[in-house]
Amino acid sequence: MLAAHADNRVLGEIELDGASKVEKTSGVWVDGQYVGYLGELKGSKKLLLLPGAHQITVRQGGYLDFTQAVSVRAGEKQVISVKMEKDTSVRLPRVTAEIKLDVRPSRAAVFVDGVFIGHAGEFGRGLLVEPGKRKITITLPGYQTFETEIDLAPNQKSTIKTDLPAGGPAQGTPLPQ
Numbered sequence: 001m002l003a004a005h006a007d008n009r010v011l012g013e014i015e016l017d018g019a020s021k022v023e024k025t026s027g028v029w030v031d032g033q034y035v036g037y038l039g040e041l042k043g044s045k046k047l048l049l050l051p052g053a054h055q056i057t058v059r060q061g062g063y064l065d066f067t068q069a070v071s072v073r074a075g076e077k078q079v080i081s082v083k084m085e086k087d088t089s090v091r092l093p094r095v096t097a098e099i100k101l102d103v104r105p106s107r108a109a110v111f112v113d114g115v116f117i118g119h120a121g122e123f124g125r126g127l128l129v130e131p132g133k134r135k136i137t138i139t140l141p142g143y144q145t146f147e148t149e150i151d152l153a154p155n156q157k158s159t160i161k162t163d164l165p166a167g168g169p170a171q172g173t174p175l176p177q
Contacts, residue, residue: 008086011048012072014056016041017027018082025031026060026084026168027109027116034109037094037119058082061117093130095104100126102161108140126157136160 016038018024024035024039031054038058041047049072058066060140063084070078101110106121113135115129120138131154139145143164 002129002170008090009075010050012051012074013077014047014054014070014072015077015079016047016056016058016082017079018058018084020084022060022063022084023058023082025118025122026063026066026082027038027119029057029059031055033141034116036141038111040107042048056080056167058084059116060084061115063087074146092128095131095154096128097154098126098128098157099123099134099136099152100148100157100159102159103138103146104163105140105143108138108164109164110137111137131156138162138164140164140168142168 016028018026018038024037028035028038028041030049035041035047040041049070051074051076054070054072056068056070064087066082066084068080070080070136072078093141099121101123103110103120106119107122110117110120110123112129127154131152133149133151135147135149138143143166146162146164148160150160153160
């Protein structure tokens with residue numbers, strides 16, 4: 001369970017340390033709920049968790065999931081070094097279509113066909129996907145989730161523009177099963 005505003009003597013802190021841009025832009029889930037991307041989880045957005053066992057999962061499209069179980073103790077800080085490894089089974093399509101994303105807030109998680117591919121702000125030049133019908137989900141804790149389906153022809157360019165309305169569930173998006 002993620003807690004945002006509580007006495008720090010009751011909560012424990014988890015700091016995720018990633019060396020490269022790949023790690024820093026990877027999405028983070030705590031106990032199966034999306035909480036943000038690694039590079040933003042500091043300062044007022046640092047990970048403060050209730051004492052007990054938790055599972056941290058870090059994901060990035062084209063990389064293997066990094067998963068670690070942690071035991072959080074009240075008032076203690078733990079640093080976890082995150083190293084993402086390329087998923088050698090992922091093959092990029094020979095023919096692609098492009099999706100431009102204009103999303104606010106830009107730190108929202110983007111899923112294509114249920115697979116986390118990054119946060120919206122990462123795709124300034126566009127996101128290359130396999131042509132065909134694609135389900136796009138954009139979500140962020142505290143905001144309403146946006147979902148749409150698009151059917152893309154080879155080499156087609158499409159733009160998805162949305163401002164996520166505030167007021168969604170405080171917890172994040174669960175990991176796909």
